[in-house]
Amino acid sequence: MKRVMKWEAPKWAAVGLLLFAVTLGSWMGKLRAQQMQSGGQAVTVSSGTITANQGGTWTVQPGNTANTTAWKVDGSAVTQPVSGTLTVQQSTASNLKVDPSGVTSPVSLASLPALPAGTSKIGVTYPYTSCGTTAYTAALQAAPTASTAIASATTCLLILNLSNTSAGALTITVSDNAGTPVNFLNAVTLNAGETRTYAFAPGGAKFSSGIKMQASGSGITYTAEGLQ
DSSP states (O other): OOOOOOOOHHHHHHHHHHHHHHHHHHHHHHHHHHHHHHHTOOOOOSSSOOOOOOOSOOEETTTTEETTSOOOOOOTTSOOOOOSOOOOOOOSSSOOOOOOTTSOOOOOGGGSOOOOSSOEETTEEOOOOSSOSOEEEEEEEEOOSSOEEEEOSOEEEEEEEEEEOSSSOEEEEEEEOSSSOOEEEEEEEEOTTOEEEEEOOSSOEEETTOEEEEESSTTEEEEEEEEO
């Protein structure tokens, strides 16, 4: 017995319309992509990679400047290095202030405090005395054998050196030069070859109106130093 196949027209018509719609959608998509590429419209890519070429002059941020124009950078928030010669111009009448804490600076003698009272030598500073600041120095010499003033002004004697260079004992007398002399040494004996040193510190021994000296014979030598 033969089965008769019936043509189902609505079913095949639906299939044909579906195929037409898919083909038309694909064609429209390609057409739209071509229009967007040639017209400069935006293209959204959800995945994948698109290679694009740009010719001519680019306009980029900030300020929509051309790619041939250098950008300006604000460096005010950080310290910038400086090279070459830096010239500073003073705009006010006041002097510029310089911080010398990081370098060795010269010192002006005018800024140093005044020296204390006394006479200063290189490496030596005399202490304060009740006399003046004029140095008195008697170089090595023979002691006089008659009472003689070896200093004619009031003297604060700081040091006195005596030496007997003779072969026998001798005496020495040292006093001030006042109207009525006051003896410091009164006929003190120095043996042959003996040396004595009298140091008066810190203010020295004050001899009014000067210093007088007398040896009992030739052979005693002395040096003296003080302030007048």
